[in-house]
Amino acid sequence: MPRYALLRHTGAPDDPIGCHVDLLLEDGDTCRTWRLVTVPLLNRERQPAVPLPPHRLVWLEPRSAAVSGNRGWAERIHSGSYSGVLPIATDAAVTLQLKGDLQGRLHIAEGYCCLSNP
Incomplete structure (x- = not known):
């Protein structure tokens, strides 16, 4: 089965809040990625989901590391x-x-994300 991960990303120079969550979905040899304000919670209001460039598969593994290009720190x-x-x-x-740490139906559309019961 393909994998997903959520990363806490701090210190990104283009992030006015200073901390956000990257949602990664394994898609072949990269991950489709969106920036979220917080971890999606089951049956809560939808939140903005900003598409980001594809991320490397290595971010699906347990890790905490500096982001390339002096773009902050991320941890799964x-x-x-x-x-x-x-x-x-x-x-x-x-x-x-989704199955794993988060469970439910993930829906991303029109710039928003939500997690609901299956």
């Missing part, structure tokens, strides 16, 4: 696997079933 805080299919178009809606 949640992980697991997902079922479902990522659409080919990177701007299309995504609906997947």
Whole structure:
């Protein structure tokens, strides 16, 4: 099964809050990635999900490390696997079933993300 991870990313120069969460979904040899304000919680309000460039697969492994290019520090805080299919178009809606640290139906569309019961 493909994997997912959430990273706590601090010190990013383009982050006005100073701390955000990167959501990574394994997609072949890279990860599709979105910036979230916080970890998505089951059946809570949706939150903004800003698409980011693909991330390296190494971030799916347990680690805490400096981000290349002097872009802060990231550490993996949640992980697991997902079922479902990522659409080919990177701007299309995504609906997947998460298993692991977070469980539920992950939905990303129109710049927002939420986690709900399956």
